[in-house]
Amino acid sequence: MPISIKDKVIVVTGGAGEIGSSLCRRLVDEGAAVVMVDIADGREIAAEIKKAKRGNKIVFVKADVTSEKDMAKMAAAALKNFGRIDAIVNNAGLFTACPWDDLTYDEWKKRLRVNVDGTYLATRAVVPAMREQGKGKIINIGSDTVWMGTPGFVHYVTSKAAVLGMTRALANELGPHGITTCYVTPTLLDTPGTRAAFQQGHFDYVLSHTPIGKFEKPEDVNGLIVFLCSDDADFINGAAINIGGGISMH
Numbered sequence: 001m002p003i004s005i006k007d008k009v010i011v012v013t014g015g016a017g018e019i020g021s022s023l024c025r026r027l028v029d030e031g032a033a034v035v036m037v038d039i040a041d042g043r044e045i046a047a048e049i050k051k052a053k054r055g056n057k058i059v060f061v062k063a064d065v066t067s068e069k070d071m072a073k074m075a076a077a078a079l080k081n082f083g084r085i086d087a088i089v090n091n092a093g094l095f096t097a098c099p100w101d102d103l104t105y106d107e108w109k110k111r112l113r114v115n116v117d118g119t120y121l122a123t124r125a126v127v128p129a130m131r132e133q134g135k136g137k138i139i140n141i142g143s144d145t146v147w148m149g150t151p152g153f154v155h156y157v158t159s160k161a162a163v164l165g166m167t168r169a170l171a172n173e174l175g176p177h178g179i180t181t182c183y184v185t186p187t188l189l190d191t192p193g194t195r196a197a198f199q200q201g202h203f204d205y206v207l208s209h210t211p212i213g214k215f216e217k218p219e220d221v222n223g224l225i226v227f228l229c230s231d232d233a234d235f236i237n238g239a240a241i242n243i244g245g246g247i248s249m250h
């Protein structure tokens with residue numbers, strides 16, 4: 001039997017972003033029903049996915065992952081449109097560089113609020129449906145900066161390390177309810193967004209330390225997520241899996 005996510009209902013937070021929108025396209029292509037969640041307007045992307053041969057199984061929900069109210073709205077929209085929630089990909093995040101000397105407490109709090117509180121609140125909103133189903137998958141998008149302690153990213157590394165801890169604790173606590181939790185770590189991608197946000201030196205470092213000798217693209221993240229959303233991954237719980245071409249080998 002091939003790996004299948006056909007008719008799985010999958011929530012993707014940060015779904016209008018670079019990784020998120022690529023993932024939403026792929027999930028719909030694979031036959032899943034997708035709830036694309038973003039604080040930015042993702043209506044056009046969702047409409048394009050619907051139009052481009054990909055079927056009708058995507059809804060966009062404009063919502064802030066740091067808002068309890070919005071996350072309740074997100075879960076309600078998923079249930080209203082598709083009747084269940086099989087998986088959530090906690091992908092919404094703020095990814096910026098800021099040297100320690102320039103880091104303000106406000107900047108620190110902003111990053112932790114979205115990356116940590118947002119992951120918690122989005123997860124909390126979908127767990128009741130998963131418990132009722134006796135099955136669900138929580139997939140947290142982390143970062144390999146956690147393995148490397150990348151300098152210039154203390155706020156970001158801290159936030160993503162917190163999500164790794166959350167992943168392991170949830171794997172233990174929700175596992176008995178049939179809900180698995182995993183953590184996946186892309187490395188620095190080469191995209192218009194990262195090119196605008198990071199310096200050439202970051203890219204040079206990544207390329208020269210990546211054994212397979214090329215940059216990661218959003219599409220490179222998708223396959224693992226498809227697999228983790230499938231029934232074939234039912235026994236994978238509490239795992240942290242690298243998608244970084246071998247730059248870190250945790």
Ligand SMILES: NC(=O)c1ccc[n+]([C@@H]2O[C@H](COP(=O)([O-])OP(=O)(O)OC[C@H]3O[C@@H](n4cnc5c(N)ncnc54)[C@H](O)[C@@H]3O)[C@@H](O)[C@H]2O)c1
Nearest residue numbers: 014016017018019039040064065091092093095187188189
């Ligand atoms: N791009 C990379 O190189 C890279 C590497 C490792 C990990 N990551 C992680 O991958 C994830 C996606 O990153 P990306 O590169 O696609 O970035 P992106 O900026 O293109 O996408 C992030 C999305 O999250 C949304 N978002 C931000 N705050 C939100 C909030 N409060 N509520 C709802 N949505 C919110 C943004 O609007 C955006 O659409 C992030 O968690 C990031 O940390 C990215």
